[in-house]
Amino acid sequence: MRLEEKVKPARRAPVWADVPDDKWNDWRWQLSHRLNSVDELNQVIHLTESEQRALQASGLFRVDITPYFASLMDPDDLRDPIRRQVIPTDAELVPFTSMMEDSLAEDKHSPVPGLVHRYPDRVLMLVTTQCASYCRYCTRSRIVGDPSAQFSRTDYDAQIDYLARTPQVRDVLLSGGDPLVLAPKLLENLISRLRAIPHIEIVRIGSRVPVFMPQRVDQDLCDMLARYHPVWLNIHVNHPNEITQELAAACDRLTRAGVPLGNQSVLLAGVNDSVHIQRELVHKLVMLRVRPYYLYQCDLVEGAGHFRTTVSKGLEIMEGLRGHTSGFAVPTYVIDAPGGGGKIPVTPNYVVSAAPGKVVLRNFEGFITTYSEPLDYDPTAVKHLEDHAARRPEPGQSGVLDLLQGERLAIEPEGFAETHVRGGARQHRLNADQHKWQPLGIGAGRAPAGDSPANGGDSAANPDQPQPGTITVINGEVIS
Numbered sequence: 001m002r003l004e005e006k007v008k009p010a011r012r013a014p015v016w017a018d019v020p021d022d023k024w025n026d027w028r029w030q031l032s033h034r035l036n037s038v039d040e041l042n043q044v045i046h047l048t049e050s051e052q053r054a055l056q057a058s059g060l061f062r063v064d065i066t067p068y069f070a071s072l073m074d075p076d077d078l079r080d081p082i083r084r085q086v087i088p089t090d091a092e093l094v095p096f097t098s099m100m101e102d103s104l105a106e107d108k109h110s111p112v113p114g115l116v117h118r119y120p121d122r123v124l125m126l127v128t129t130q131c132a133s134y135c136r137y138c139t140r141s142r143i144v145g146d147p148s149a150q151f152s153r154t155d156y157d158a159q160i161d162y163l164a165r166t167p168q169v170r171d172v173l174l175s176g177g178d179p180l181v182l183a184p185k186l187l188e189n190l191i192s193r194l195r196a197i198p199h200i201e202i203v204r205i206g207s208r209v210p211v212f213m214p215q216r217v218d219q220d221l222c223d224m225l226a227r228y229h230p231v232w233l234n235i236h237v238n239h240p241n242e243i244t245q246e247l248a249a250a251c252d253r254l255t256r257a258g259v260p261l262g263n264q265s266v267l268l269a270g271v272n273d274s275v276h277i278q279r280e281l282v283h284k285l286v287m288l289r290v291r292p293y294y295l296y297q298c299d300l301v302e303g304a305g306h307f308r309t310t311v312s313k314g315l316e317i318m319e320g321l322r323g324h325t326s327g328f329a330v331p332t333y334v335i336d337a338p339g340g341g342g343k344i345p346v347t348p349n350y351v352v353s354a355a356p357g358k359v360v361l362r363n364f365e366g367f368i369t370t371y372s373e374p375l376d377y378d379p380t381a382v383k384h385l386e387d388h389a390a391r392r393p394e395p396g397q398s399g400v401l402d403l404l405q406g407e408r409l410a411i412e413p414e415g416f417a418e419t420h421v422r423g424g425a426r427q428h429r430l431n432a433d434q435h436k437w438q439p440l441g442i443g444a445g446r447a448p449a450g451d452s453p454a455n456g457g458d459s460a461a462n463p464d465q466p467q468p469g470t471i472t473v474i475n476g477e478v479i480s
């Protein structure tokens with residue numbers, strides 16, 4: 001079936017039937033005619049009592065919906081998946097265990113306002129608090145929608161300055177809020193300043209504007225982005241009903257401008273928590289040349305408790321995608337670590353068992369097979385090539401890879417060493433010799449001034465206690 005047959009043009013709600021096309025297709029008209037009150041929304045859908053109460057409640061996350069997006073709702077369906085994403089209900093007022101204002105601890109990982117530096121080589125750069133419409137489950141509802149929290153020129157300067165003096169950053173993700181609601185000149189100014197920093201290799205944009213207001217993705221925007229390649233863009237579609245011919249045309253303009261497109265969606269109860277809905281979604285996305293990138297577990301953010309599903313529902317969906325459809329149509333299902341720590345992929349287990357020389361695996365059908373491993377595999381055969389490969393330092397964040405590569409023996413929770421000094425006895429004849437716990441050959445590749453708490457590393461061990469993995473052996477000789 002052709003794309004045009006699968007993807008229909010967006011309907012226009014009767015209230016806007018007389019709006020001339022040139023106005024309807026003008027993104028500034030869409031922005032200035034957004035709906036946010038009971039009276040305005042009642043012209044498009046029949047609001048429930050719960051929705052009306054929430055719309056009139058004070059202190060709830062901001063409401064604003066573009067006429068284009070509001071028109072996609074079925075006015076008579078109280079469970080319409082688009083409606084649930086943008087119209088508040090009483091359920092937002094219900095607290096739940098573990099909910100937080102900043103559940104990903106983003107502000108805690110900000111060296112300057114709006115810049116979240118959590119991973120070794122990339123940063124999140126928040127450039128606005130404004131969006132075209134507001135998602136009820138927004139993970140950044142603590143600042144998004146609040147004009148008084150808007151970033152200033154001074155904030156932008158501080159963000160760019162930090163990036164210019166932090167050469168480990170090679171990838172900058174512009175987000176917010178939504179970068180594509182910024183004034184075009186300001187957006188270009190920020191991207192051009194990033195592009196002027198030699199070590200920034202790619203610029204990414206996270207935007208829901210193509211979904212809420214595809215009119216914004218005009219040729220001028222695409223031409224501007226093309227001047228600063230490589231620029232990548234992730235859109236945010238949660239349900240197949242959001243995929244219209246208007247969105248398809250916007251994606252087509254972006255891809256023709258050389259912007260690779262991905263999609264990030266959030267797993268939402270009552271919206272897309274179904275294998276069949278997710279399959280339809282990813283199939284439509286790949287027809288638009290949009291690669292499904294992430295499927296997020298809903299964050300533990302205030303107001304979003306009723307959108308959460310179990311993690312097992314996410315696993316069931318991944319079970320229903322992997323093998324059942326094209327590999328590039330399968331997103332990575334992730335839980336963004338509550339408290340900070342970044343995205344953790346969650347996947348069904350395909351390794352059934354293992355023994356030396358054999359791995360037993362199962363496929364999506366339940367077919368169980370054996371992979372025979374080579375008995376003479378030499379992982380050092382590539383070393384001469386590896387020595388010429390660019391190495392990027394990951395100070396304090398080398399993690400489990402360090403264990404696998406023999407740089408350390410263990411990663412201890414904070415206070416581990418102190419906890420195990422029992423009975424207050426700091427030292428006696430059996431625990432005085434630190435060499436007892438130094439594993440031979442571990443840590444040989446570690447730079448002397450490398451990964452230590454003193455220089456921001458991730459080891460939290462007591463310096464008086466055994467430090468696994470700190471020994472250095474060269475040619476069989478213990479150096480330290």
Ligand code: SF4
Nearest residue numbers: 131134135138177208
């Ligand atoms: S578009 Fe993104 S930043 Fe804006 S409200 Fe939705 S989830 Fe939040």
